[in-house]
Structures are given as C-alpha cells and as structure tokens.
Amino acid sequence: MVKKIILMLVIFSLIIFSGCEDKNKIEDEDEIKDSKIAQLESQIEQLNTKITELEGEINELNKQIEYKDDFVEIMTEYISDGDLLTLARMEWTYNIQVDEEDINVDGIVELDMPTFSLKVEEVQNQYKALPTQIRNLGKISGSLFSNHIQFLDAKPSETSGIDEANISSATYVFKDLSPGTEVSLEISRELQDRLGLETNILKIIYLVDEEIQTLEDDGEMNDQESEE
Incomplete structure (x- = not known):
C-alpha cells in the first residue's frame, strides 16, 4: 500500500x-x-x-x-555653329576593327588565318550633355551600315548586329578564305574622316607565313636601299 x-x-x-x-x-x-x-x-x-x-x-x-x-x-x-558641330561630334564615336583590333591608318590589314570578323560600331556617349537636337548633328549622316560601307569583292559569310541604347554595331564574318585572298571594302569619305584613316579603301589580306615573311624581307630591303 x-x-x-x-x-x-x-x-x-x-x-x-x-x-x-x-x-x-x-x-x-x-x-x-x-x-x-x-x-x-x-x-x-x-x-x-x-x-x-x-x-x-x-x-x-x-x-x-x-x-x-x-x-x-x-x-x-x-556658341558658333561650327563649335556646336565640333561639340556634337564628340558625342559620337565610330570604330572599325578586324578580329577586335583597330585598322591601321593606311587601311591595310594582313592576317595569317583564313577566317576573320570585321566589326563596325557606332557609340553614343551615355552621358548626354547637349540638347538632343544639337547632339544629333554630330551623328554620321544616314545609316552607318547601309550608306557608308560597301564590300567590293568578297562578301561576308555571316552578318550579325546589335542595336542598343548607346551602341549600334554590325559584325561581318568571312570564312575559309584561300591564301592570297584580298577582302576590299569602300567606306564613305565622311566615315573615313570620323575614323581618322588615310584612305577610304580598306584591304584585309589573308597571307600564309611564307608570304608574310617575303613582304617583311621586301620591306627591309627597301629600307636598306633608301639608306644607301
């Protein structure tokens, strides 16, 4: 219990x-x-x-x-009209590159690969200081890609582009070129001026190693003859 x-x-x-x-x-x-x-x-x-x-x-x-x-x-x-135009042009930048490298001022590019890309670009300054009406005076006339670039012989295998708020660009791809092939294009005098080039005829040449060496040797010989 x-x-x-x-x-x-x-x-x-x-x-x-x-x-x-x-x-x-x-x-x-x-x-x-x-x-x-x-x-x-x-x-x-x-x-x-x-x-x-x-x-x-x-x-x-x-x-x-x-x-x-x-x-x-x-x-x-x-401000004078001329100065306004100068300021407006500073708002826009134009570039042409081959395989992401700027083209030489003489317009000639030598490559050792049978495939390359050519990029044409228009860039507007993202910080807009001028009124729109004045800023647009600095833009290249017409369409950059339709009115200012013409391929004279070989045509691109592929074409692509972007059109964003401050950047418009077109990329042209050339494939499987034969050794010695020369891709020529003509740009407008207006675009030439904006790019700061000495010519409006651009040439991209696909050379094999032997041809590049020959050109270099010829250049050295010409330099020696000039010195003599």
Whole structure:
C-alpha cells in the first residue's frame, strides 16, 4: 500500500514538473518572438528614415539636372555653329576593327588565318550633355551600315548586329578564305574622316607565313636601299 502511495506521489510530481516546464518554454518562446518583432520594427524605422533621406537627395539631383539643362541650352545660343558641330561630334564615336583590333591608318590589314570578323560600331556617349537636337548633328549622316560601307569583292559569310541604347554595331564574318585572298571594302569619305584613316579603301589580306615573311624581307630591303 505504501509503495502504491509513493508511486502515485512520484507520478503526480512528474506531471506537475512537466507542466511547469511547458509553461516556462512557452514563456521563453513568447519573449523570443517579442524580441524579434522589436528588432524588425527598429529596422523598418531605420529603412524609412533612409528612404526619406534618399528621396531628398533625388529631388536635389533632379534640381541640379534641370539647372544644368537650362544652362547648357542658354550657352548654345552664344556658341558658333561650327563649335556646336565640333561639340556634337564628340558625342559620337565610330570604330572599325578586324578580329577586335583597330585598322591601321593606311587601311591595310594582313592576317595569317583564313577566317576573320570585321566589326563596325557606332557609340553614343551615355552621358548626354547637349540638347538632343544639337547632339544629333554630330551623328554620321544616314545609316552607318547601309550608306557608308560597301564590300567590293568578297562578301561576308555571316552578318550579325546589335542595336542598343548607346551602341549600334554590325559584325561581318568571312570564312575559309584561300591564301592570297584580298577582302576590299569602300567606306564613305565622311566615315573615313570620323575614323581618322588615310584612305577610304580598306584591304584585309589573308597571307600564309611564307608570304608574310617575303613582304617583311621586301620591306627591309627597301629600307636598306633608301639608306644607301
């Protein structure tokens, strides 16, 4: 009988102790939740403060931009047409590259590979300082790719292009050329001037190693004869 009473007391004690543990656990979880909520509320308040500060900075920048635009527009009234055109041309850049290398000023490129790519590119300065009407005066006339480039003999095997906000380009790929093949193209005088080239006839020549060495030797001989 005594054993039964003791056993019942032990069981009763365990039940009470377990209940206390559950209660303490719930209270701890509530405290953790309250702490996290307080942290999140603090972070939200900080973010709202930062947003307000950024909005003020944006408004100030917009005022500066508006002032700059008005100032530039007034200044253009006191600049000659020639100077305006010079400034407008500075807003546009034109490039022609063969296998990502600029073409020499003499317009001649010698290659030792039967496949190459020719890239023609028009780049507009992403930071626009001049009014649109004046800035567009600096752009090359007509279409760069239709009006200013003409292939005289060999035609490209592939053509691709991009037309983005500030960049327009066309890439012409020539494949499996025979040794000695010369790819010639004529560019307009206007494009020649923008590229700073000495000629408007560009020549890309595929030479094997022996031909390149012969040309180099001939050049050295000519230099020696000139010195004599």
